[in-house]
Amino acid sequence: MRRYGKHTDEDDIRFRPSRKGTRPRTHTRPKHEDASEGLVLTVDRGRLTVLVEDRTITAMKARELGRKGVVVGDRVAVVGDLTGEKDTLARIVRVGERTSTLRRTADDNDPYERIIVANADQLAIVTALADPEPRSRLIDRCLVAAFDAGLEPLLVLTKSDLASAGPLLHTYAPLGLRYAVTSRDELAEGSEGSAAEALREQLRGQITVFVGHSGVGKTTLVNALVPERQRATGIVNAVTGRGRHTTTSALALPLPPSTIGEDGWVIDTPGVRSFGLNHIQPSRVIQAFPDLEAGAAGCPRGCTHNEPDCALDQWVADGHAEPARLHSLRRLLATRERREGD
Numbered sequence: 334m335r336r337y338g339k340h341t342d343e344d345d346i347r348f349r350p351s352r353k354g355t356r357p358r359t360h361t362r363p364k365h366e367d368a369s370e371g372l373v374l375t376v377d378r379g380r381l382t383v384l385v386e387d388r389t390i391t392a393m394k395a396r397e398l399g400r401k402g403v404v405v406g407d408r409v410a411v412v413g414d415l416t417g418e419k420d421t422l423a424r425i426v427r428v429g430e431r432t433s434t435l436r437r438t439a440d441d442n443d444p445y446e447r448i449i450v451a452n453a454d455q456l457a458i459v460t461a462l463a464d465p466e467p468r469s470r471l472i473d474r475c476l477v478a479a480f481d482a483g484l485e486p487l488l489v490l491t492k493s494d495l496a497s498a499g500p501l502l503h504t505y506a507p508l509g510l511r512y513a514v515t516s517r518d519e520l521a522e523g524s525e526g527s528a529a530e531a532l533r534e535q536l537r538g539q540i541t542v543f544v545g546h547s548g549v550g551k552t553t554l555v556n557a558l559v560p561e562r563q564r565a566t567g568i569v570n571a572v573t574g575r576g577r578h579t580t581t582s583a584l585a586l587p588l589p590p591s592t593i594g595e596d597g598w599v600i601d602t603p604g605v606r607s608f609g610l611n612h613i614q615p616s617r618v619i620q621a622f623p624d625l626e627a628g629a630a631g632c633p634r635g636c637t638h639n640e641p642d643c644a645l646d647q648w649v650a651d652g653h654a655e656p657a658r659l660h661s662l663r664r665l666l667a668t669r670e671r672r673e674g675d
């Protein structure tokens with residue numbers, strides 16, 4: 334699938350704070366030249382947990398950042414006490430340019446956009462094949478949010494021991510999505526060549542945000558993928574001084590380094606189950622359909638692609654794209670008009 338809205342420069346998309354924090358700077362930085370680079374792992378009421386080299390520190394926004402938000406996945410420059418020791422508090426003085434932003438509105442009537450994760454590469458849409466039954470409208474909403482954010486969607490179908498993935502995959506076949514089919518037992522085994530291994534392969538070297546409705550098995554999945562999770566969560570909690578990770582903030586967890594030396598991040602989103610889609614631009618969604626995007630050039634201005642004058646019907650009739658693709662695009666665009674949970 335095509336990538337869009339992102340730089341391909343590796344340095345842009347990897348979180349690799351330099352080992353000693355001595356990376357030469359290309360720009361003249363009048364202030365805070367001695368700042369270290371870090372990665373925001375989670376946010377809790379103004380306190381941010383930041384990974385600096387191999388230490389987890391607590392930081393807050395410096396006043397000079399003003400109203401600029403700092404979110405999970407942001408690459409930041411921090412100054413002050415970076416020891417990570419108890420009761421120390423560092424300051425975030427800069428936020429790196431973002432390669433992607435995943436947003437949500439609290440619901441379709443909430444006018445405020447909230448960025449929930451920055452710099453992710455893909456959105457894993459976790460759906461159970463049964464118990465609870467898959468809800469394709471919910472999947473569609475997540476797909477629209479992913480396309481809008483410039484993230485590659487990845488369908489993760491859980492509980493494959495309970496039902497076949499066939500019908501759902503059939504529905505989504507025209508979209509050509511990447512997918513993985515898993516079950517708890519397979520994940521636990523971690524045997525090579527298994528579906529779980531195929532999922533790990535899809536995550537390698539990527540920053541993947543996991544979303545899923547309650548009960549779909551997201552926690553089971555993330556725990557299996559990140560055996561260090563308990564420890565990682567423990568560190569975060571030790572830092573924030575709370576018993577467990579109860580906030581609705583996302584939480585970035587490192588995937589175990591693989592044998593070929595490429596790692597990746599899982600970003601769990603406890604409070605995010607779907608997306609309000611008020612802010613979505615049809616033009617960004619259609620970018621995920623390169624075969625149709627060219628045909629939309631013939632559409633009237635501001636075409637919703639679901640009206641009599643839409644040029645895409647003729648485009649498809651002329652054989653430039655498959656009818657099923659146009660059908661899928663229209664279904665996705667229509668999710669914007671439906672309420673969450675429909």
Ligand SMILES: Nc1nc2c(ncn2[C@@H]2O[C@H](COP(=O)(O)OP(=O)(O)OP(=O)(O)O)[C@@H](O)[C@H]2O)c(=O)[nH]1
Pocket residue numbers: 491492493494495515516517518545546547548549550551552553554
């Ligand atoms: N049969 C079956 N059950 C599973 C599988 N994965 C998870 N479950 C069960 O499904 C239930 C929900 O799993 P969780 O991992 O807690 O799901 P969650 O999506 O994190 O849900 P919340 O904790 O409510 O947010 C639990 O009872 C799990 O044991 C699976 O592959 N097969």
Ligand SMILES: [Zn+2]
Pocket residue numbers: 629632633636637638639642643644645
């Ligand atoms: Zn149109």
